[in-house]
Amino acid sequence: MTGVRVAGVGLTQFGRQPERTGRDLFAEAALAAREESGVPSDDIEELNYGNFMGSLAERQGHQAPLMAEMVGLDCPATRYEEACASAGVAVREAVRSVRSGENDVVLAGGCERMTNLSTADVTEGLATAADELYEIRAGITFPGAYALMARAYFEQYGGDREDLAHVAVKNHDNALPNEYAQFHRAITVDEVLDAPMVSDPVGLLDACPVTDGASALVLVSDEYAADHDLDAPVSITGTGQGGDNLALQDREDLAVTPATERAATEAYADAGRDPDDVDVVEVHDCFTIAEVLALEGLGFYEAGEGIGAARRGETTATGERPVNLSGGLKAKGHPVGATGGSQVVEMTRLLRGDHPNSDHVEDATVGLTHNAGGTVASAVVHVLEVDR
Amino acid sequence: MTDAGYDEWLDAVDDGEGYYLRCPEGHGSLPPRRVCPHCGSTDLGRESLPTTGTVETYTVCYVGGPDFEDEEPYATAIADFGDVRLTGVVRGVDPEDVAVGTVVEPTVGTNRTTGDDLLVLRAR
Numbered sequence: 197m198t199g200v201r202v203a204g205v206g207l208t209q210f211g212r213q214p215e216r217t218g219r220d221l222f223a224e225a226a227l228a229a230r231e232e233s234g235v236p237s238d239d240i241e242e243l244n245y246g247n248f249m250g251s252l253a254e255r256q257g258h259q260a261p262l263m264a265e266m267v268g269l270d271c272p273a274t275r276y277e278e279a280c281a282s283a284g285v286a287v288r289e290a291v292r293s294v295r296s297g298e299n300d301v302v303l304a305g306g307c308e309r310m311t312n313l314s315t316a317d318v319t320e321g322l323a324t325a326a327d328e329l330y331e332i333r334a335g336i337t338f339p340g341a342y343a344l345m346a347r348a349y350f351e352q353y354g355g356d357r358e359d360l361a362h363v364a365v366k367n368h369d370n371a372l373p374n375e376y377a378q379f380h381r382a383i384t385v386d387e388v389l390d391a392p393m394v395s396d397p398v399g400l401l402d403a404c405p406v407t408d409g410a411s412a413l414v415l416v417s418d419e420y421a422a423d424h425d426l427d428a429p430v431s432i433t434g435t436g437q438g439g440d441n442l443a444l445q446d447r448e449d450l451a452v453t454p455a456t457e458r459a460a461t462e463a464y465a466d467a468g469r470d471p472d473d474v475d476v477v478e479v480h481d482c483f484t485i486a487e488v489l490a491l492e493g494l495g496f497y498e499a500g501e502g503i504g505a506a507r508r509g510e511t512t513a514t515g516e517r518p519v520n521l522s523g524g525l526k527a528k529g530h531p532v533g534a535t536g537g538s539q540v541v542e543m544t545r546l547l548r549g550d551h552p553n554s555d556h557v558e559d560a561t562v563g564l565t566h567n568a569g570g571t572v573a574s575a576v577v578h579v580l581e582v583d584r
Numbered sequence: 585m586t587d588a589g590y591d592e593w594l595d596a597v598d599d600g601e602g603y604y605l606r607c608p609e610g611h612g613s614l615p616p617r618r619v620c621p622h623c624g625s626t627d628l629g630r631e632s633l634p635t636t637g638t639v640e641t642y643t644v645c646y647v648g649g650p651d652f653e654d655e656e657p658y659a660t661a662i663a664d665f666g667d668v669r670l671t672g673v674v675r676g677v678d679p680e681d682v683a684v685g686t687v688v689e690p691t692v693g694t695n696r697t698t699g700d701d702l703l704v705l706r707a708r
Contacts, residue, residue, distance in 0.1 A: 320651065333700070333703070445669035
């Protein structure tokens with residue numbers, strides 16, 4: 197089985213760009229990735245494209261062939277929809293495609309256009325990742341769903357809003373030097389605690405923003421990289437995906453995320469690694485409690501222990517295992533269908549040494565990305581490693 | 585819109601004849617189902633829904649979607665009814681007085697924004 201290398205990466209600025217179409221955003225990211233890779237268009241054999249709510253936001257279904265056209269590709273193109281894990285799945289399927297030997301070069305990534313909708317319409321659009329009969333009709337929004345999980349966590353293990361506020365503060369600090377991030381503003385614990393309540397205990401600054409943006413990666417086989425003398429030191433060595441019941445009410449325990457555990461177990465085994473080998477992590481922190489649940493599901497902390505990680509300084513940029521050096525979804529932004537791809541882009545830059553936060557992890561060899569869909573009814577984990 | 589399985593279930597709750605589905609392993613779930621979501625059994629029978637449950641977790645939502653804009657702020661909870669949990673809007677108490685452990689009964693109410701039926705967990 198061939199190895200899979202990241203030959204080139206591309207991102208757009210993440211943030212409010214309501215006047216730009218999704219096709220324009222994705223083309224910018226994809227063309228940047230292709231240019232960085234040095235791979236000619238004709239060699240790209242497949243496009244794996246992540247998108248969640250384009251049919252609602254842009255009245256545009258069937259987006260994958262449109263995106264291929266916008267990038268100048270004449271190849272099969274498929275859209276992957278897995279809520280907020282859409283691009284994670286697109287990348288995973290690209291890895292599987294290259295490993296199978298079917299393709300040597302695949303373009304993967306995703307895009308979401310969101311800020312052209314009103315807050316109410318975005319809220320409703322995002323809620324469609326929950327169970328329509330048993331959750332949406334009961335008034336569940338996504339902040340609301342994570343609020344239910346946060347309160348269940350507090351009840352079961354302890355911890356409070358101040359612990360969660362440290363997650364937000366950390367991730368805003370990390371975003372400061374990241375040129376692609378939506379927010380370049382440090383915040384304080386008191387600001388998080390004093391922010392307007394969205395869905396108690398989730399306040400406005402516990403939540404990721406609404407974001408437009410796109411991500412793209414050119415993935416190639418080891419053989420293609422060698423034959424074409426590509427400068428591609430980062431490999432994706434592990435991939436895993438897990439699922440769970442869609443509705444929270446059907447899960448055995450509301451304060452854990454088994455889909456993450458399942459994805460991580462598979463990805464660690466695939467890479468021949470375990471949590472202790474991982475130097476740097478990008479996790480799906482759509483809400484502050486989500487980062488805590490992710491760190492526990494990934495095996496970095498026992499259940500109930502992850503809540504204090506940011507407060508204790510263990511996951512800050514100067515901590516023993518930095519988490520979300522990109523700024524995370526919280527501060528980098530969360531263009532839903534692009535996020536999983538952007539995490540792999542950011543990790544590639546961190547490991548190559550050309551990310552503005554690479555100095556914090558200059559000796560890092562193993563990175564992990566974690567992308568979750570809905571209330572973690574789906575999760576995708578990737579292990580990345582760099583030649584040193 | 586009609587939703588076979590779900591609408592009948594909501595009508596049954598409204599009539600005070602709420603039920604859930606139970607497989608031989610004892611896993612509970614709500615219709616529509618063809619298999620148990622926990623073990624895959626296709627042998628699903630109807631059991632009476634307990635008349636009361638207890639709030640396991642809840643949130644007070646200050647910003648809802650367009651379908652709930654006339655409800656804000658509203659409390660939504662997941663309540664434990666033994667083999668099965670229900671998610672619903674809590675009424676009969678000030679939203680900010682809902683607590684873990686609040687005893688609720690399953691009823692059907694009207695969404696003030698859309699006029700649609702919705703599951704209400706009414707505080708006792």
